[in-house]
Amino acid sequence: MKILIKNGLIVTMNSTFEVLNGDILTDGKMIAKIGQDLTDPADEIFDAKDLIIIPGLVQAHVHLCQALFRNAADDLSLLDWLKKKVWPLEGKHTAQSLRISARMGLAEMIKAGTTTILDMGTVHHQDVIFEEMDRSGIRGYSGKAMMDDGDIPDSLRETTKESLYESQRLCSVWHGYDDQRINYAFAPRFALSCTEKLLRETAELARDKNTLYHSHASENKRETELVKQRFGCGNITLFEKLNAVGKNLCLAHCIWVSDDEINLMKEFEVNVLHCPTANLKLGSGIAPVPEYLEQGILTALGSDGAPCNNNMDIFREMRLAALIQKPKYGPESMPSRDVLAMATINGARVLNLDQMTGSIECGKCADLTFIKNDQVHSIPYENIYSKLVYSAGSTDVEDVMINGKWVYKDRHLLYENERLLAEQAKNEIKRFYEN
Amino acid sequence: MKILIKNGLIVTMNSTFEVLNGDILTDGKMIAKIGQDLTDPADEIFDAKDLIIIPGLVQAHVHLCQALFRNAADDLSLLDWLKKKVWPLEGKHTAQSLRISARMGLAEMIKAGTTTILDMGTVHHQDVIFEEMDRSGIRGYSGKAMMDDGDIPDSLRETTKESLYESQRLCSVWHGYDDQRINYAFAPRFALSCTEKLLRETAELARDKNTLYHSHASENKRETELVKQRFGCGNITLFEKLNAVGKNLCLAHCIWVSDDEINLMKEFEVNVLHCPTANLKLGSGIAPVPEYLEQGILTALGSDGAPCNNNMDIFREMRLAALIQKPKYGPESMPSRDVLAMATINGARVLNLDQMTGSIECGKCADLTFIKNDQVHSIPYENIYSKLVYSAGSTDVEDVMINGKWVYKDRHLLYENERLLAEQAKNEIKRFYEN
Numbered sequence: 046m047k048i049l050i051k052n053g054l055i056v057t058m059n060s061t062f063e064v065l066n067g068d069i070l071t072d073g074k075m076i077a078k079i080g081q082d083l084t085d086p087a088d089e090i091f092d093a094k095d096l097i098i099i100p101g102l103v104q105a106h107v108h109l110c111q112a113l114f115r116n117a118a119d120d121l122s123l124l125d126w127l128k129k130k131v132w133p134l135e136g137k138h139t140a141q142s143l144r145i146s147a148r149m150g151l152a153e154m155i156k157a158g159t160t161t162i163l164d165m166g167t168v169h170h171q172d173v174i175f176e177e178m179d180r181s182g183i184r185g186y187s188g189k190a191m192m193d194d195g196d197i198p199d200s201l202r203e204t205t206k207e208s209l210y211e212s213q214r215l216c217s218v219w220h221g222y223d224d225q226r227i228n229y230a231f232a233p234r235f236a237l238s239c240t241e242k243l244l245r246e247t248a249e250l251a252r253d254k255n256t257l258y259h260s261h262a263s264e265n266k267r268e269t270e271l272v273k274q275r276f277g278c279g280n281i282t283l284f285e286k287l288n289a290v291g292k293n294l295c296l297a298h299c300i301w302v303s304d305d306e307i308n309l310m311k312e313f314e315v316n317v318l319h320c321p322t323a324n325l326k327l328g329s330g331i332a333p334v335p336e337y338l339e340q341g342i343l344t345a346l347g348s349d350g351a352p353c354n355n356n357m358d359i360f361r362e363m364r365l366a367a368l369i370q371k372p373k374y375g376p377e378s379m380p381s382r383d384v385l386a387m388a389t390i391n392g393a394r395v396l397n398l399d400q401m402t403g404s405i406e407c408g409k410c411a412d413l414t415f416i417k418n419d420q421v422h423s424i425p426y427e428n429i430y431s432k433l434v435y436s437a438g439s440t441d442v443e444d445v446m447i448n449g450k451w452v453y454k455d456r457h458l459l460y461e462n463e464r465l466l467a468e469q470a471k472n473e474i475k476r477f478y479e480n
Numbered sequence: 481m482k483i484l485i486k487n488g489l490i491v492t493m494n495s496t497f498e499v500l501n502g503d504i505l506t507d508g509k510m511i512a513k514i515g516q517d518l519t520d521p522a523d524e525i526f527d528a529k530d531l532i533i534i535p536g537l538v539q540a541h542v543h544l545c546q547a548l549f550r551n552a553a554d555d556l557s558l559l560d561w562l563k564k565k566v567w568p569l570e571g572k573h574t575a576q577s578l579r580i581s582a583r584m585g586l587a588e589m590i591k592a593g594t595t596t597i598l599d600m601g602t603v604h605h606q607d608v609i610f611e612e613m614d615r616s617g618i619r620g621y622s623g624k625a626m627m628d629d630g631d632i633p634d635s636l637r638e639t640t641k642e643s644l645y646e647s648q649r650l651c652s653v654w655h656g657y658d659d660q661r662i663n664y665a666f667a668p669r670f671a672l673s674c675t676e677k678l679l680r681e682t683a684e685l686a687r688d689k690n691t692l693y694h695s696h697a698s699e700n701k702r703e704t705e706l707v708k709q710r711f712g713c714g715n716i717t718l719f720e721k722l723n724a725v726g727k728n729l730c731l732a733h734c735i736w737v738s739d740d741e742i743n744l745m746k747e748f749e750v751n752v753l754h755c756p757t758a759n760l761k762l763g764s765g766i767a768p769v770p771e772y773l774e775q776g777i778l779t780a781l782g783s784d785g786a787p788c789n790n791n792m793d794i795f796r797e798m799r800l801a802a803l804i805q806k807p808k809y810g811p812e813s814m815p816s817r818d819v820l821a822m823a824t825i826n827g828a829r830v831l832n833l834d835q836m837t838g839s840i841e842c843g844k845c846a847d848l849t850f851i852k853n854d855q856v857h858s859i860p861y862e863n864i865y866s867k868l869v870y871s872a873g874s875t876d877v878e879d880v881m882i883n884g885k886w887v888y889k890d891r892h893l894l895y896e897n898e899r900l901l902a903e904q905a906k907n908e909i910k911r912f913y914e915n
Contacts, residue, residue: 116861328811376763426551
């Protein structure tokens with residue numbers, strides 16, 4: 046289906062950061078033309094007057110399985126948060142509750158203009174997350190969380206063999222699904238929940254399958270100390286020892302990282318998944334993102350899970366990612382254009398999807414987010430990036446297209462009944478607290 | 481007019497933090513009854529099923545005059561931000577542009593559930609701000625900014641005598657207006673823009689008129705150093721020397737304050753107006769709010785001005801006020817109930833309006849904010865305060881009542897045409913950049 050989008054304010058995020066008033070022609074999944082006064086025949090003509098069109102936003106670290114646990118785990122630091130709340134709840138997931146959780150997370154993210162994600166899945170029932178990603182139309186990766194060691198609940202513990210086997214099975218089913226729209230990322234949860242064997246063999250697997258290795262690292266001071274006690278080194282050094290560092294390594298948080306480790310990250314082109322709200326809410330700290338950017342380390346943004354955020358709203362992360370660095374690095378650090386880049390083209394680069402998405406360019410997939418322009422809370426403006434990063438919010442998103450297909454239009458999800466979903470979510474969560 | 485509000489989830493913020501399902505009867509301006517299954521006759525019955533009712537929110541430090549300068553002054557620290565951008569723009573205000581700016585700020589705040597403000601006005605045309613506060617229906621204070629000294633533009637400079645005279649004139653017109661709904665706060669901008677004489681005489685005036693003394697203090701390291709160079713002491717000590725400290729002193733920011741000054745603030749019951757976004761965005765720092773709360777120093781929240789935020793959204797401030805303290809003070813600091821209190825009952829206490837507003841109690845004014853309950857981004861929940869502070873946003877506000885009167889209903893401002901206002905704002909701002 047060809048769609049001709051007319052008269053938008055197009056923020057391309059291409060290599061010259063072009064911003065233009067104009068039209069976009071989609072041709073099936075792709076962007077076929079960008080220009081002024083296009084008159085090509087199309088199956089649909091969409092009027093984008095009064096709308097800003099940006100590349101569909103990228104959230105590079107989320108936990109769909111936790112959306113159901115929103116507002117249920119406040120005021121805790123990471124290890125308590127995991128042990129007392131999140132792991133026991135995750136361990137109680139049925140396929141049905143996981144399905145509802147994934148639907149909630151996807152609905153929230155798509156409504157907020159997110160079109161591409163990297164999800165950390167959960168140990169069991171992982172196919173359900175892929176099924177719901179497929180149904181929603183979203184682009185991205187998930188992978189079951191791998192947990193075969195450490196102080197973890199029995200409900201989530203697997204053997205090394207089971208973990209590797211199930212990950213490979215899932216990869217064979219889902220990696221490259223629907224013409225590369227859905228992909229598999231191998232996801233050892235974090236060093237403290239995994240054996241060295243698992244961490245090492247997963248690295249080989251991820252390289253063999255030419256996909257991402259997704260984990261958490263150096264999020265919390267205590268966690269980083271425990272890693273040092275157990276492995277004799279920091280997280281990044283450990284990954285290097287295990288031959289896991291490389292362009293496909295995507296590490297969430299990276300707050301407590303030494304200068305030597307930053308050098309390793311630079312040398313091996315490791316990617317940082319920055320989650321500013323979660324880092325604050327769990328009291329973990331503030332990641333040295335301006336230093337990463339200075340070093341040329343690719344950094345993307347994510348909401349992390351609903352119980353440590355308590356949203357999955359990329360606009361909130363953009364705003365916060367800009368703000369929290371300024372007291373330390375100066376008000377001129379983290380200019381709004383760079384922050385929007387983290388959530389678009391650089392997010393796509395981190396996920397190795399920049400040939401497909403992350404900017405509005407001919408030949409890329411039509412992943413587009415449409416934002417209301419003339420809102421009392423966001424006018425007037427001199428700087429379009431400032432407006433998008435600081436003033437706009439998820440609720441300014443009017444329409445979202447992924448892969449040339451509308452998934453959210455006129456503020457309605459086209460694949461989901463939100464009211465029914467909310468009821469189902471409330472019913473599911475009752476079961477968690479009643480048992 | 482009597483309004484019977486049925487079946488809401490009422491978060492009272494009263495002294496025992498009651499939360500109940502029930503009804504509220506208003507009787508003219510006041511809350512007459514709160515209870516279950518009220519059947520009193522009323523002029524209007526309002527169905528609040530699926531709505532959370534909270535006390536109208538309090539923003540204790542805003543600049544309505546700057547709403548027009550949103551997204552126009554990024555990536556600057558305080559003194560450059562003032563000198564290069566905000567003061568020159570403020571100095572160019574006409575009565576008409578000031579009117580549009582005030583309308584924009586009021587519209588944004590009311591839509592976000594704010595019902596009470598403390599505004600720092602501007603040097604000229606100050607009546608306009610009061611006229612627009614009156615028209616909007618909002619409760620609160622404003623006062624012209626007083627500037628008679630220092631490195632300030634001629635467009636804003638007054639003589640001490642003029643500044644005191646105009647402030648008194650405005651006070652005589654507006655203080656206590658509409659049965660105390662609108663009040664005058666004396667507002668020397670900050671120590672660096674005022675003579676000692678002005679700062680001292682204003683303190684006497686504020687006491688005489690039994691109203692607030694509203695200023696900025698210790699926002700920025702350089703500003704605090706300059707105050708020390710000029711006056712030989714920090715801001716708080718200066719106010720103490722000038723006999724300006726007391727329960728009516730409301731000081732925005734208070735980031736760079738010594739332990740001795742914190743003791744002064746405690747002793748004299750000085751109030752802190754905390755503006756977390758602005759403090760980050762200008763690179764100023766993070767105010768030690770948990771220490772203020774520990775000391776029993778009353779602390780309220782504000783958005784500050786649109787060009788250092790770039791919104792005037794109290795939900796964003798609540799969320800950020802909770803988050804930014806946790807890396808330093810631990811994840812259990814700033815529990816969500818305390819944060820909501822800062823934006824409701826404690827905000828009202830800071831403004832000496834807690835007999836009228838700040839909680840939902842019989843005999844107080846009917847200042848009520850109605851929030852959608854069953855949104856995908858905010859369900860499910862164990863903790864209502866967590867939901868309100870972290871998950872909800874300004875756009876969940878469905879209706880707002882101030883002084884027993886609807887000002888925002890079904891997501892429409894009743895006193896303002898938003899589309900027209902947006903057009904007017906864009907036209908006004910053109911003039912600023914063309915001249």
